[in-house]
Amino acid sequence: MECIEEKQNDVVILGLHGRLDSVTAPVVEQRLLSLIDGSHRQIIVDCAELAYISSAGLRVFLMAAKRVTQRKGKLIFTSLNDEVRQVFDLTGFSSILHISPSREAARTH
Amino acid sequence: MSDIQTISIRNDLHEIQRVREMIEAFIFQHGLPVSLVAPFTLASDELLTNVINYGYDNEQEHAIHLQIKCEDFALVLRIEDDGCAYNPFSAPDPDLTTELLDRPAGGLGIYLVRQLMDQVEYDRKANKNILLLTKQISFGKGNERDGMH
Numbered sequence: 001m002e003c004i005e006e007k008q009n010d011v012v013i014l015g016l017h018g019r020l021d022s023v024t025a026p027v028v029e030q031r032l033l034s035l036i037d038g039s040h041r042q043i044i045v046d047c048a049e050l051a052y053i054s055s056a057g058l059r060v061f062l063m064a065a066k067r068v069t070q071r072k073g074k075l076i077f078t079s080l081n082d083e084v085r086q087v088f089d090l091t092g093f094s095s096i097l098h099i100s101p102s103r104e105a106a107r108t109h
Numbered sequence: 110m111s112d113i114q115t116i117s118i119r120n121d122l123h124e125i126q127r128v129r130e131m132i133e134a135f136i137f138q139h140g141l142p143v144s145l146v147a148p149f150t151l152a153s154d155e156l157l158t159n160v161i162n163y164g165y166d167n168e169q170e171h172a173i174h175l176q177i178k179c180e181d182f183a184l185v186l187r188i189e190d191d192g193c194a195y196n197p198f199s200a201p202d203p204d205l206t207t208e209l210l211d212r213p214a215g216g217l218g219i220y221l222v223r224q225l226m227d228q229v230e231y232d233r234k235a236n237k238n239i240l241l242l243t244k245q246i247s248f249g250k251g252n253e254r255d256g257m258h
Contacts (some may be wrong), residue, residue, distance in 0.1 A: 022158040023122045054154050055218035062214055069209060083147050090224045091217055092205035 003031045011042040013103060017049040020057030028057070032064045041073040044106045048079035053087050065097055074098070076106040112139060113178045120161045120171040120190075128153050128175055132186070135177050141246055145184055148225035149177075152242055155218035156188055156197065164192030164238070179246070183227075188240040195238060196231040198223070 001024035004015040012035055020028055035043055045061075061077070068075040076098045080088065088094045100106035116131045118124035132149045136142075157173065165171055176187040202223075203216035223229060228243040 021125070021154055022162070023125070052150075054151060054158070055221060056158065058217055059214045062209075062212060066210055087151070087221065090221060096209040096212055 001027060003028060005031075005035075010040075011044060011107060012040045013044045013046050015046040015049060019052040020050060020060070021052065021054045022056040025056040025060050029060045029063065032060065033067070036064060036067050036071065036073065036075075041071070043068065043073065043075050044100075044103060045075065045077045046079055046103055047077055047081070047084060050081070050084055053084050055091075058087070058091060058093055061093070061097060076100050078103050078106045113176055115174065115176045117172050117174050118157075120165065120173060122158060122161055124173075125154055125157050125161075128157065131175070132177060135179075136184075139179055141179065141184065142248065145244065145246065148244060149184065149186055149242070152222045152225050153186060153188070155222050156240055156242075159197055159218060160188070160190045160192055160238075164190055164195065166193055182246050183243050184246055186242045188238075188242075190238050191236060192238060194233055196233075197240070198229050198231050 001016065001018035001020060004017060006013040006015070014031065014035060016028065018024065032043075032045075043064075045064075065075050078100045079102055080099060085094070088097070088099070114131060114135045116128060118127055129150050132153065133146055136145050136149075153175070160173060171191055174189045176189075178185045178187070197219050200216060200219055202220050203213045205212075205220075207213070222242070225244075226242045227245050228241075230241040230243075232239040232241075
């Protein structure tokens with residue numbers, strides 16, 4: 001799992017490359033938390049290269065979303081592939097997290 | 110048709126990848142629908158993560174034995190561990206209707222396993238936990254393009 005950060009004005013885009021599971025979840029949690037606890041109010045998690053997610057990954061996303069809400073920021077997940085989207089749908093995460101089809105769409109959210 | 114593949118792994122999260130590779134290889138080698146890969150990969154990941162993280166009351170190395178089998182048009186995965194007696198399927202489903210801030214973080218893994226599999230079973234024999242996951246194989250038209258059903 002590789003986390004690739006990009007800053008575009010006041011938005012930070014975190015690209016997740018690889019699999020988000022019980023092995024890699026701690027690293028992603030750390031990156032997301034440091035972004036949220038930093039000065040970033042708008043965070044886009046780009047999942048275009050996210051091949052797989054398990055409940056360990058969902059928990060990280062859930063924690064991040066709760067934290068961002070408390071800080072009155074915005075967290076959007078973009079470009080989910082079919083498999084990842086299905087895991088979101090099965091667990092009802094599609095209705096509690098902000099999901100956007102692409103980075104561009106997310107920026108105008 | 111009955112064919113069996115087995116693997117033993119250590120109680121280490123990094124070993125889960127070997128199970129994924131075995132599952133993929135078995136499904137491809139036997140010409141089974143590709144749509145079976147995702148549900149079995151995810152279900153085994155969830156259950157093995159739980160066993161490895163919570164199943165033992167010591168820091169010792171333990172072996173977990175898996176077996177994948179194709180029988181009577183079903184794919185069956187068996188997971189056997191010597192951890193503490195625990196049936197993961199006895200836990201109630203998490204409440205997935207709550208708002209974000211009230212949403213529980215626990216129970217999602219087992220919930221996913223139940224959604225992905227047609228049948229889940231638990232047994233306790235000779236101080237071992239035995240989990241059985243079964244999914245029917247349907248060689249329907251367009252099956253290759255299906256997601257996880």
